[in-house]
Each structure stands twice: as structure tokens, then as C-alpha cells.
Amino acid sequence: MTAGPIIEVTGVHKSFGANTVLKDVSMQVAPGEVVVIIGPSGSGKSTLLRCLNGLERPERGEIRIEDRSLLDAGSSITEIRSRMGMVFQQFNLFPHLSVLRNITLAPVQVRKLEPANAEELALSLLGKVGLGEKAGQFPASLSGGQAQRVAIARALAMEPRIMLFDEPTSALDPEMVGEVLAVMKELAAEGMTMVIVTHEMGFAREVGHRVLFMEQGMIVEEGAPRQLFDEPRQERTKAFLSKVL
């Protein structure tokens, strides 16, 4: 790709008290790339993802999003965040707002869209995730898979350049995993830049352009899915994969 990276992480350190969670992590993501992060529990995957949109702040290192420094952004961090969607394991829908209002709130308040335009956009996104008829309902009445698809639609309504996913299917009943992965697959096919933390190895192999394996706060190995899954170079990667595959 000729364009520079859309996400550039250099030498990031992050600790919680005495617990060092990210140790000198560097990574890059090219526009349109789908990067999947795998690794054991507690290895720092979520923390790394949360650093990318400023939900956590590293002590050292540099993070650049679309060539703008995130850590020096100050109050304009809201602007950087508004171009970057995030989908959480626990959905985090707003329970006091209807599905439609969940999706239109940020476009109206942050992007300053006209409410009518925001609604039109929301309805088309709901259609896209297969939930057109749920607009008037409240989050409590949705199944997990439906809630997560609404959360994806909510993030997409900001028309982000990047989508971050933190174990989007881990809180779902097994029969609902497929419907969420299908939406993500479609996004990837449309060329969305995505960084996905997941335990769904089949999905990682099929949709990921590149896979990062993390352990103890470090990126141990990275490569194309076929290379990393079938011919891992590092012993630690092999040990992890033999447990999960």
C-alpha cells in the first residue's frame, strides 16, 4: 500500500500500579487492513485496544491516528475518537434510550447532523445489520446478538475510518455468534480498517489480513493468518495455539 499507516503505535508502555501491562509495544495498521489480536487472558489485548482511542493513557510511547498524535491531542481527542468506532464485549448500549436514539444521539450531538438525517442514516444502518424493525424498542428487549449488532450500527453512524472490536462475541450465546461475525465480515469486505481482539480463531483466519499474538504485554509474533496459525515461529505461539485450536 502506498499510503502511510492509519494507526501507528511506537514503544508504548502501560502499567496499572506495579503491574506492567504493555511493554514496549509497537504496531502499525494500514488503511483498509483487518488486524486480529489474539493471546491468553491478561496479556494486554484489551488494554492495547483501549489505548488506541484514548480510553487508557500509556505512560510512554507514541500513538498516531491518521497522522495525528493521540497523546498530545488534548481536548481534540473527542474529534479523533469520533472517527473511530469501538465495539465492546458487554455491548454498552444506552438502556434509557430506544434503539433508534442509541444510534442517532452521537451523530446529532457530535457530528451536528439534522435529527431527520440522523434518523434516516440510523434506519439504513439498522437495515444493514438486519434489525430494521427494532428501531423503536429498548435495549433490554434485545437478545445479545441483536444488542451487539445495534452497537455496531451505533458506531458506524459516526462514519468512522477505523473500527475497534474488543471480544465482540465473547458475551454471546454460541448460536448468536454467527450473526455478529457476519456483520463484521461484511464490513471487512467493504474495506473498513478494523482492529479486532477475539478468541474466534476460525474468524481470525478467514477475515484477518494479519494476526498479532500477544503474551505478557508484548507482541510475540505477527504474520499472515495462514503463516501464524499453520507455521508459528515462536514456541510461545505454538504453545498457545495448541491449547485453543
Add this chain to the structure above:
Amino acid sequence: MHFRFDIIVDYIPLLLKGAALTIGISALAIVLGSILGLAVSFGKMSSRWYLSWPTSGYIHFFRGTPLYVQILIVHFGLVPACIGHTDAIVAAITALALNSAAYTAEIYRAGIQSIDKGQTEAAQSLGMTSGQTMRFIILPQAVRRMIPAFGNEFVVLIKDSSLVALIAAPELMYWSNVMRGQYLRVWEPYLAAAFIYLILTYSLSKLLGWMEKKGVAG
């Protein structure tokens, strides 16, 4: 000794007038107190010391000193200092509002902190500022959870408002004191007042129970 209902009947108009003022003073105090309390709770939760220190001092002062003392300070000190002379009703409302702000501040803080962190993170990830997050996401959810605690505070305030009879604000307790002075009897004026307070607080808690049920269902 027999109980003289006839003097209660004579005094009913004045007692009801007093009860209306009791309701008015308490309602204004809870409204003003909740507005001030919101500001105080933001101050207390702030990471900036020049906001959190004074507000936590405020809370300590109003929760740690008798309301009676606060009423006297406001009546003889604060109100004259602000408007040049004192006024029992203004002082009553001010003292009760300042006092209830200290309690509602803690209600807000508990309510706001009870909202899952994921809500804030989701709002921030959509690019909302912390002001927008508070206004559209946190407060609407927190306020629903705070309704019972606010209701209790209102009940407490109605009862506490009886203390402002001491500065001659003509509310319910004031008129029962007048009644005692006129007839030199204690049971009738004070039992009548107690009964009216009971009706006020009982109907208020019924109303709140009903609102809560509606809130949970809707």
C-alpha cells in the same frame, strides 16, 4: 381531662395555612437544594483540589452541625448580610436549601457512581465530551435510581422544616405554638400538628412509591 376538638376546629384555617407554607418552603428548598447539590457533587467528584476541598468542607459543615444552628446563622447572619434586613421565610428556605444541598450532593454522587463505567466509555468512544456524556447518558440513568433517595430527603425536609418556627416563619409548627399560647393547652395543638405532618409525609411516600413503580415499569 377531656380532649377539646372544638379549639382544633377553630384553628383549622390557620393550621392549614401553616401546612401550605410548610409544603411551599419544603418544596422550594428541595428544588433549590437539588440544583445546588448537583453543583456541590460535581465539585466533590472533581480531581481539582480547589473544587473538591471547598465542596467537601461544605458537605461536612452542613451534615456535621445542627440544623437549628444553621437556621440561626442564616436568619441572623447570612440573610441580613445579603439583603440588609432579615426575613423569616427567605431565611427558612435558604437554610433548608443549603442544608439539603449537602445531603442531595451525596445522593447525586452515589447515583452517578453507580452507573456502569462502560456507559461512559461507550459515550466517549463515540466522541462525546464529558459534559455531553454526563447530560445525555449518566444523569438520565442516575436520576431514575436516585428517586427513592430524593423522596426520603423530601420527607426529612418536611419534618425538619418544623424547626423554622423558631425564627417565626408562620408555618404549621408556628401556628400550633400560637394555639398553645392562646388556650394554654398542649395536647390539642401539638397532636393536631403531628397528625397533619403525618398526612403530608405519608401521602408523599405513597406518591413516591407509585412513581417508582411507574419508573421501573416504563
